Amino acid sequence: VSGQPRVLVVDDELQILRALRVVLREAGFEVVVAQSASEALDLAAVRPPRAAIVDLVLPDGDGVEVTRRLREWSEMPILVLSAVGEEEQKVRALEAGADDYITKPFGARELVARLQATLRRSEGARAGDEPTIVVDGMEIDLAARAVRRDGEPVHLTPIEFDLLRVLVRNRGRLMTHRALLGEVWGPGYADDVQALRTHIARLRAKIEPEGSGGRPRYIVTDPGVGYRFSL
Amino acid sequence: VLRAFGFLLSPTSPSRRAGVLTALVGVALCTLIVYPLKSIAPVVSLGVVYLLAVLVVSVIWGPWLGALTGVLSAAAFNFFHLPPVGRFTVKDPDNWVALAAFLVVAALTSSVAEVTRARTREALERRREADLATEMARLLLRGESLAEVLPTAAARMAHALELPSAAIVMEAVEPDGRSVAFPLREGDHRLGTLVVGAETSERNLHRLQERVVPALEALVSAALEREDLLAGVVETAALRQADVIKTALLRAVSHDLRSPLTAISAAGEAIALAGISAAEREELAAVIVGETQRLSRLVENLLDLSKLEAGAAQPRREWMSVEDVLGAALEDLAPEGFQLSIDRDMPLVRADSAQLERAFVNVLENARRHSGGHPVSVRARAVRTLGRSGDRLIVRVVDRGPGIPPAQVERVFEPFYRAGTARGGRRGSGLGLAIARGFTEANGGSLHVESLPGQGATFVFELPLESA
Numbered sequence: 153v154s155g156q157p158r159v160l161v162v163d164d165e166l167q168i169l170r171a172l173r174v175v176l177r178e179a180g181f182e183v184v185v186a187q188s189a190s191e192a193l194d195l196a197a198v199r200p201p202r203a204a205i206v207d208l209v210l211p212d213g214d215g216v217e218v219t220r221r222l223r224e225w226s227e228m229p230i231l232v233l234s235a236v237g238e239e240e241q242k243v244r245a246l247e248a249g250a251d252d253y254i255t256k257p258f259g260a261r262e263l264v265a266r267l268q269a270t271l272r273r274s275e276g277a278r279a280g281d282e283p284t285i286v287v288d289g290m291e292i293d294l295a296a297r298a299v300r301r302d303g304e305p306v307h308l309t310p311i312e313f314d315l316l317r318v319l320v321r322n323r324g325r326l327m328t329h330r331a332l333l334g335e336v337w338g339p340g341y342a343d344d345v346q347a348l349r350t351h352i353a354r355l356r357a358k359i360e361p362e363g364s365g366g367r368p369r370y371i372v373t374d375p376g377v378g379y380r381f382s383l
Numbered sequence: 384v385l386r387a388f389g390f391l392l393s394p395t396s397p398s399r400r401a402g403v404l405t406a407l408v409g410v411a412l413c414t415l416i417v418y419p420l421k422s423i424a425p426v427v428s429l430g431v432v433y434l435l436a437v438l439v440v441s442v443i444w445g446p447w448l449g450a451l452t453g454v455l456s457a458a459a460f461n462f463f464h465l466p467p468v469g470r471f472t473v474k475d476p477d478n479w480v481a482l483a484a485f486l487v488v489a490a491l492t493s494s495v496a497e498v499t500r501a502r503t504r505e506a507l508e509r510r511r512e513a514d515l516a517t518e519m520a521r522l523l524l525r526g527e528s529l530a531e532v533l534p535t536a537a538a539r540m541a542h543a544l545e546l547p548s549a550a551i552v553m554e555a556v557e558p559d560g561r562s563v564a565f566p567l568r569e570g571d572h573r574l575g576t577l578v579v580g581a582e583t584s585e586r587n588l589h590r591l592q593e594r595v596v597p598a599l600e601a602l603v604s605a606a607l608e609r610e611d612l613l614a615g616v617v618e619t620a621a622l623r624q625a626d627v628i629k630t631a632l633l634r635a636v637s638h639d640l641r642s643p644l645t646a647i648s649a650a651g652e653a654i655a656l657a658g659i660s661a662a663e664r665e666e667l668a669a670v671i672v673g674e675t676q677r678l679s680r681l682v683e684n685l686l687d688l689s690k691l692e693a694g695a696a697q698p699r700r701e702w703m704s705v706e707d708v709l710g711a712a713l714e715d716l717a718p719e720g721f722q723l724s725i726d727r728d729m730p731l732v733r734a735d736s737a738q739l740e741r742a743f744v745n746v747l748e749n750a751r752r753h754s755g756g757h758p759v760s761v762r763a764r765a766v767r768t769l770g771r772s773g774d775r776l777i778v779r780v781v782d783r784g785p786g787i788p789p790a791q792v793e794r795v796f797e798p799f800y801r802a803g804t805a806r807g808g809r810r811g812s813g814l815g816l817a818i819a820r821g822f823t824e825a826n827g828g829s830l831h832v833e834s835l836p837g838q839g840a841t842f843v844f845e846l847p848l849e850s851a
Contacts, residue, residue: 168645168649171646171650171652171653171670174663175653177658178659256641257641258645258648258649259648259652260653
């Protein structure tokens with residue numbers, strides 16, 4: 153049992169906890185559950201998990217607060233559960249340090265896949281920086297600031313390259329508009345979503361394969377929230 | 384003294400006969416008064432005594448009786464007092480001076496008195512008109528519909544202005560032989576008509592046209608505008624309310640449909656996994672069944688609420704036993720967690736048992752949810768009052784939860800309102816209590832809550848008892 157990664161699930165809906173406990177256990181996780189924010193924080197301190205799944209709505213607080221408190225001492229991947237119509241809270245959770253969110257109702261398999269992806273990413277990050285990243289036919293040389301798709305060099309402006317770099321280094325992770333603007337342009341530009349949209353559109357025009365029916369292969373939009381570099 | 388002058392100048396004069404009598408008596412009295420005065424003053428100067436009579440008569444009865452008094456006074460003074468006494472002498476100039484003085488005084492005082500009297504009368508009329516305008520404003524702008532208050536307003540006007548008859552109508556009326564019509568306008572727009580009886584005096588017609596009609600036009604126009612505005616406000620409020628409900632509905636659907644759906648979907652996937660135990664399989668099956676019931680209750684609630692809001696929840700009332708309905712409600716909910724106590728020999732109630740059952744289920748479920756694991760007490764009894772008119776059946780549902788803050792006591796019955804912090808909305812859809820109250824009221828009853836924070840809440844149903 154000790155070899156299994158422990159995951160903390162926080163949701164006040166007992167029925168959801170019952171189902172998720174079985175699903176996650178069968179996916180190879182050790183599951184601890186909490187029904188309130190305070191219980192979650194206590195449990196996390198006593199039995200530190202490798203990852204946490206946190207519902208945004210809790211009886212004694214909210215998932216944003218839990219995320220913030222966990223982030224104070226841990227880099228563990230945090231996945232928040234939300235319902236449609238909670239965009240604002242979702243963004244706040246991501247800004248508080250959540251790695252991703254998943255919207256109710258979700259398939260259990262999707263939840264497991266997302267959880268494993270965030271875990272892999274955090275393991276990878278721990279392993280150290282990679283000078284070159286290769287993703288599905290695209291090679292990004294971070295040291296040389298060069299990009300090749302199917303062996304063909306792609307010419308990017310410095311801002312486009314920085315955008316791609318931030319997205320790729322956080323690949324799989326949802327980056328909010330604010331986070332991207334802050335990292336690429338600097339903290340003073342955090343609200344200029346329009347500029348971000350423009351540059352993302354140019355970047356896509358250069359790197360996305362043509363004829364994919366308008367559906368981006370690499371940079372996926374999360375409406376109203378941000379962008380994610382697809383794994 | 385002021386009051387005495389007030390009497391002298393009262394707007395209507397006493398009859399002419401009284402005037403003649405007063406003139407005769409006054410002249411006689413003055414003639415008598417002069418006799419004793421002759422010993423202390425020269426006779427010629429005592430003519431001033433007669434001025435008293437002339438003054439009084441001309442102030443009260445006007446110039447003509449005043450002049451008559453002057454002539455009488457001059458004659459009496461001449462005959463009784465001026466030498467040669469007992470005889471009329473016409474060649475002495477004293478006589479003519481006295482007569483002229485009397486006539487001048489009569490003319491002057493009567494005209495001054497007349498002016499004052501006219502002013503008093505006009506002031507009184509103006510005051511009455513002002514009072515009338517105030518009263519009309521109060522009537523027309525009070526808030527009832529204009530059509531309802533117009534007859535009262537017209538009656539008040541007729542009374543205040545002493546008109547034979549008056550009517551205010553909101554349409555154009557042509558005058559006929561028996562009435563006079565004043566059109567009421569605002570600019571070029573015809574508002575309506577003021578109709579008064581044909582026998583109304585010329586003076587009053589003038590007054591109406593000059594002063595009453597303009598005021599009435601302004602008031603009626605303001606009242607109409609107010610009615611329009613109110614209708615607009617009511618409509619806007621209704622639209623806004625509908626909008627609020629729609630938004631809240633989306634939220635409720637987003638939250639309250641998704642939670643059970645998530646549980647069902649996750650439990651469904653979990654139950655298909657190979658490694659689970661029999662106990663877990665049972666638990667997951669129970670999750671699916673339980674959450675499905677929760678979903679279907681929510682859907683029922685949404686349908687009920689939309690029915691209630693559309694006014695389509697017509698109760699099918701029949702005689703029924705509250706005991707049976709409460710029993711059925713508890714069965715729906717699984718009876719653990721409730722302590723039921725019902726008085727013996729409860730009378731029957733005429734109500735829609737299905738609607739009442741929904742009301743009970745919703746309130747009981749709400750109570751159990753907030754009771755923090757403590758049992759919820761349900762107590763039913765009949766309350767009889769003398770005369771039977773106020774007989775009613777009372778069901779009290781008492782939980783031992785955190786209670787409801789005073790500011791929220793009424794709000795808990797609003798659709799989608801959930802007690803507690805805004806985002807900590809738990810479990811309930813926020814519809815149950817709104818529906819419970821809606822159904823209870825549709826059946827002639829009432830539902831309210833009594834609560835002190837920290838001491839639980841008591842929901843009280845009251846249903847009227849009719850004689851069978």
